[in-house]
Amino acid sequence: MYKKDFPFFENSSVTYLDNAATTQKPKEVINKVVDYYTHFCSNTHRSNHGDANKATKEFEATRETLKTFINATYTKEIIFTKGVSECLNMLASTFAKEFKTIIISSLEHHSNITPWHMQGRSLHKGLEVVNVKQNLEFDFEHFEELLKANPNSFVSITHVSNAFGVTHDIKEIARLTHKYDSYLLVDAAQSLAHFKVDVQDLDVDFYAMSSHKTFGPTGVGALYVKKELLEKLPVYQTGGATINDVSFERSIMLDAPYKYEAGTQNIAGVIGFKKALDYLNNITLKKVHEVENELYYYLHNELKKIEDIVLYNNTKNAIGSKSFNIKNINSEDIGILLDKMHIAVRAGHHCAQPIMKKLNIDGTIRVSIAFYNTKEDIDIFIKGLKKAIMMLKD
Template identity: 90%
Template structure:
């Protein structure tokens, strides 16, 4: 139904089931990026000629649209970055750096593990990890125990696991975090494209978002910051477009959000991001969630019928991704054979090696869907999977 809106599917016969890595882009996103580069390619927040004014206006319109998309109180609370990875590193290197204890979950992407290691933190030495239950759900009892023993901490948790699609109850996590005078940063790379987000209702302190995983251009992300923290957050980088006044004696920075956006931004990407959000608003995230829930349920029922399959969690409290292995077969080998059949999935550790090690596996085969996928896509994948299994058993 929706594939017609995406140029990729007109130009490719691939059954694309790797949406957790990146999503395809609707035509209006592609057209807008081309429009910027061909008709008003200019820098923002600097010159006053027509092209520059148009670029600045459209750049800022994305900030306003994203504010409404996540129900942030003010546009100045939206900071543009290169993506979730940069947003996480930004907070880790500034606001969170001085906290004695950092608490993360067992299902984190490497982007929410390695920045803490770069500070010299290791397990039980400045870094604590919340247990995952056998079905990979968040262990709230252990989380509260960690907070009781380490009040005034900084908590950094993924909203949705990129490796397994497990949804963390961020609202409950925020309540416990604030109960113990701690702060919460959320990695929203895998959540923004799948269901409605209200940062005020969730009561998060920081919320890091990705464009390219939300049907927008690559190289663009955004960070929501709670208003009372805007003046407490140190500047991460300085340079052009961040300065109010400079002499050789001192530099006076602009107010938020501009003091956090040094240098020339990915203007085309930011402008294109708005078109992706507009597209989702047109469909509505309620419809997206409904379609994806139906597809995920169908995928799960079909996978359960596959002989010798190993599944790591059910469809309860999960979205987007389904990870599995086939007993005694290598996930990478299966991924390669599926690629030969023009079926795109991801095989490996998915930048989540710690949870793979806990499960005593090298990696998984991950099928990640988007609302434009169909039951036919899943049927083709299941047929291809069974064929790959037979080939590897021979």
């Protein structure tokens, strides 16, 4: 039903089930990026000629659209970045740097682990990790123990696990975080495309988002910063478009959000991001979630029928990604064979090596769905998987 809106599917025979790595782009996103480069390619927030004004207007329209999309209060709470990794590094290098303790979950992507290591932190030495329970559920009891022992900490948690699709209860995590005078950053790379997000209802302090995992262009992301924290957030980089006045004696920065957006931004990408959000708004995230939830259950039930399969979490509080292994078969070998059948999944550790080590595995086969996928896609995958298993067991 939705594939007709995505040129990739007109030009490829691939059954695409690697959406956690990146999503395909609807035609209107691609057309808008081409429109910018073809008809009004100019820099933003600098020149005052017609094309530059149009570029600035459309760039800022994305900020307004994203503000509404996540129910932020003010447009200045939205800062554009290159992506979630830059958001995490930005906060690790500035606001969070002085906190004695950083608390993360067991299901984090490397992007929410390595920035803390770069500060010289390690487990129980400035970095604490919340235990994972059976079926990879978040251990709230352990989380509160860590907060009690380390009040006034900085908590950085993924909303949805990129490796397993497990969804954390961010509202409850935020409640406990603030109870102990701590701050909460949420990695939303895997959540924004799957269900409605309301940052005010969740009561998060920072929310890091990705365009390319939300049907928009690559190289674009955004960081939501709660208004009262904007003046506490140090500038990460400086340069063009961040300055109000400069002399050789001092620099005076612009107000938020512009003081956080140094240099020429990915203008085409930001403008294209708006079209992706518009597209999702037209479908509605409620519909997106309904379609994906049905597909996720269907995938889970079909996988359960396969002999010697190892599943790591159930369908409760999960969306997007589903990871598994087949006993005594290397996940990478299955991935290679599926690729030869024109079925795109990901095999490996998915930039989540710590949880893989905790599970005593090298990696998994990961199927990650989007609303444009169909039950037919899953049937093709299951058929290919069975064929690969038969070939590797011979």
